[in-house]
Amino acid sequence: MVILGMLGLFLLVRPTPPEEPGNGNAAQAMLDFRSNLPETSTAQKIGQVTAGAAAADVLEVLGASVEEAEAAVSALRETGLVDRKRMRPGTALTAYFDESTLDGDAARLIAVSIKPDKKNTLLATRQADDSFFVSVLTARIMTSHRRVAGTIKTRLADALIEGKGNQAHAAAFAALFPDDPDLASGGRPGERFDAVFEIAEDERGNFLENGDLVFAAFNGETSRGSWYRYTPGDTGRTEFFDADGVAAQPFLTRYPIGHVPINSGFGQRYHPLTGQLHLHTGVDFRARRGTPVRAGGDGVIERMEFSDGYGRNVRIQHKRGYGTLYAHLSGFAPGIKAGDSVRKGDVIGYVGDTGSATGAHLHYEIRRNGRYLNPMTLDLPSGRNLATQPGEYAEFLAQKAKIDVLRGATVSPTMAAATLVTAPVTP
Ligand SMILES: [Zn+2]
The missing domain is CATH 3.10.450.350 (Nuclear Transport Factor 2; Chain: A,)
Structure with missing residues (x-):
């Protein structure tokens, strides 16, 4: 069983050109390790790192002493291939014990192997001085x-x-x-x-x-x-x-009034009127009062209303869970009402300064499933x-x-x- 397990590991060893440092050693280390395994007395035990049990804890549960567990884990960490603080929960770990040394319940920990990722297998083997030497086996x-x-x-x-x-x-x-x-x-x-x-x-x-x-x-x-x-x-x-x-x-545009200057971007900012830090949920485009505002994408007019903050505003519901909002409008485009379908580029209103606005600008928001998105960095085809x-x-x-x-x-x-x-x- 042990030999079969080790054979499985061994097969992952890449045939190594000598100029690649480390791998030749790894293959050799594995060969040495296999040939030196006491044939009858090696026990293989498998554990798993969890959110509550670090690698050293798992080794102790499997039967290693505190000193052995710590020596093996610190050697594994020195490779830089496992997390410095703790190994990823779910990482499987195999401990090899030499039971010929059985002393009461304590068999000697002679090796530990783990697979920190799909590509690498680490094998820590006990040396004569009781330190652990780690070989890295890399699958191509x-x-x-x-x-x-x-x-x-x-x-x-x-x-x-x-x-x-x-x-x-x-x-x-x-x-x-x-x-x-x-x-x-x-x-x-x-x-x-x-x-x-x-x-x-x-x-x-x-x-x-x-x-x-x-x-x-x-x-x-x-x-x-x-x-x-x-x-x-x-x-x-x-x-x-x-x-x-x-x-x-692209099914939405970042620029519903064309490429005009941006007064204020998306993100945390101090509100120009209240002086308080808050999330600016859209982008403010500077434009003259009366500039036509166009639907950012195909959709259905969800709401056209006046509110204290947004002033006169239009909300459009689009496909894929996206919604857009256009605020501080001076007026709505004639003939459109809630429930109407609009095409990308249709005029829906005009730039103004209604609501809490310090001057004429368009406040443009994009939301997806209720979350505010930055129109400038949104991933669009x-x-x-x-x-x-x-x-x-x-x-x-x-x-x-x-x-x-x-x-x-x-x-x-x-x-x-x-x-x-x-x-x-x-x-
Ligand atoms: Zn704004």
Whole structure:
């Protein structure tokens, strides 16, 4: 049992080029450790660090003395690979005792191994002077992909989890199809989906952990499309692009009256009238009285009213749980009322100084599910079209082709082009 356990550890050792310091030693240390294990008298005990029990406590519970536990744990900490103060709760820890030294109840702690993360295994072995020497065994991580496709039977998340994906993949998937509010809660049975996500494996192909969703296609009752994850080299901003290399359009604007100067940003500030520190829940744009104020995105007018602080104000409810508010207006746009649908860019009112305002400006708020967000830093899709930059576009198509191959889509970029050329032209 012990030997099998150690063999499992040993197999994670990366074949080490000698120029890499540490790893050669680790492999050698593991070999030495294995060959020196007393064959019959080694006991292996497994424990787990919890919020209430630090690594040293766990070792003591498993049978180590206070001194042994502390010596082993401080040696493990010196690697810098485990938390300085305490190990992450949930970290599994294996202690090896030499029972031939059994003295009353106390067997000698001869080694401790832990896996502080997916990549590293630490092995602390007892030395002749009773100190512990730590070897770091690093698995080489390979990124691979996994595809899950089919029909929703219960919920999208169930289907993805059954395919060894996770809840985060389901959430990322649903966020790509915001026109379908039901998808976030699972979608409908019968709707078709296709997902590809990254997985990390060691060099022997053993699964280590799930990575990001890289492809999502959906064919549902109210929403459909295909999205490919890509990180443009110039901005480094990861987004999902459609098959033509176009990112989703921003569904809200940061600038409902165009690019005008900002008087006051979002965040803590001293109120200009009361002098008290408070959260400024929006952005103040400086503009002349009467400047048209436009809906930040498609939505439904939730309220149009006058209140002491906001003065004349409009609230719009948008998709994805977003809401916007426009305050201190001098007037509402004629003909609109609560309950009306508006499109992004429709004029809804005019800049003014009603309510508690020191001068004409627009106070613009964005909320999501009741939480105030900073309109300037809010993560919005860019609407970017990669096809306008040949270098980026080629890179994107290459990555897309890889994902398409994984999906079993046999259309190569050249064939796709040929298909386009020969496609029947509809008059
Ligand atoms: Zn304001």
